[in-house]
Amino acid sequence: MQEEQATVEERAAGDRRTIALVDDDRNILTTVSIALQAEGFATRVYSDGEAALKAICENPPDLAVFDIKMPRMDGIELLRRVRERSALPVIFLTSKDDEGDEEFGFEVGADDYITKPFSLRLLIARIRALLRRVGLGTSEDTAAGSPEPGPVIERGRLRMDPARHQVMWEERPVSLTVTEFLILEALAQRPGVIKSRNQLMDAAYPDDVFVDDRTVDSHIKRIRRKFRSVDRNFGAIETLYGAGYSFADG
Structure with a gap:
């Protein structure tokens, strides 16, 4: 080689x-x-x-x-x-x-x-x-049996197109990795519903046996940072300490 x-x-x-x-x-x-x-x-x-x-x-x-x-x-x-x-x-x-x-x-x-x-x-x-x-x-x-991309998600200022791997916030593009996209999609599918770290990891790593808890926290931190680069007041992802995360529609 x-x-x-x-x-x-x-x-x-x-x-x-x-x-x-x-x-x-x-x-x-x-x-x-x-x-x-x-x-x-x-x-x-x-x-x-x-x-x-x-x-x-x-x-x-x-x-x-x-x-x-x-x-x-x-x-x-x-x-x-x-x-x-x-x-x-x-x-x-x-x-x-x-x-x-x-x-x-x-x-x-x-x-x-x-x-x-x-x-x-x-x-x-x-x-x-x-x-x-x-x-x-x-x-x-x-x-x-690979899953098909889900439908377009529109939640207030957020728009997600899974088929094109596109994310928009207030009509401005936000570039997410595959894992970040899947975590955000899991949250945005049911606004206001608390998702535990395990549930978010199941959504992002459906075939993995084990992923550490701190992994989802790191991804959430980066997702927030990316959205705040286009909107410094972004706060749609809420942390519920001891429970998990939720998406605030609006």
């Missing part, structure tokens, strides 16, 4: 999805790439964040997996740069000792994370789940 190699055995037709892998550990790159190819994915591998950023921006994959700890440009900075340009689905790889990095990763827009050492089966399952959430599941996923 060559560093910063372009697409590996990519097919132009069909439902083959391309996964970008960014990690300075060549053993991980090789092992994960081989496993993904065996599952029908095409892979692109990068051991350097700067080279990965250039390639991802010029020719976006369907999903990316970033390691956090890398020289020159770490995964946090790489994701920050990517988020300036797109809502590319991203999974972070973190070590068990890097809980702060994990939380900060969600703050800058990661969709999911997996701690090292990790199971290849778990990583592949998370990749398939995230692809389904953005409507890029394979024919195998379709046969299993």
Whole structure:
């Protein structure tokens, strides 16, 4: 395998999805790439964040997996740069000792994370789940029954179009990641109804076995920050301490 190699055995037709892998550990790159190819994915591998950023921006994959700890440009900075340009689905790889990095990763827009050492089966399952959430599941996923995008949601100044992954607040666009979108959608579907953290995680991570409570708090914090960038008085997402969150229609 060559560093910063372009697409590996990519097919132009069909439902083959391309996964970008960014990690300075060549053993991980090789092992994960081989496993993904065996599952029908095409892979692109990068051991350097700067080279990965250039390639991802010029020719976006369907999903990316970033390691956090890398020289020159770490995964946090790489994701920050990517988020300036797109809502590319991203999974972070973190070590068990890097809980702060994990939380900060969600703050800058990661969709999911997996701690090292990790199971290849778990990583592949998370990749398939995230692809389904953005409507890029394979024919195998379709046969299993992938959900169709819901109807347009209009709640006061909020308008959400799941089919187009578009969010508007007072006619101004708000760019959300896949996970942020699904959390907000779950809240906006039933204004005034308190949703627990577990309920919100079930909406955003329907295929995951377990997601930490602090994960939803990090996502909510980022959603609020994004809406306040277009309306500094935004307060439609209410916190009910000890219970969860709700959306205030109006």
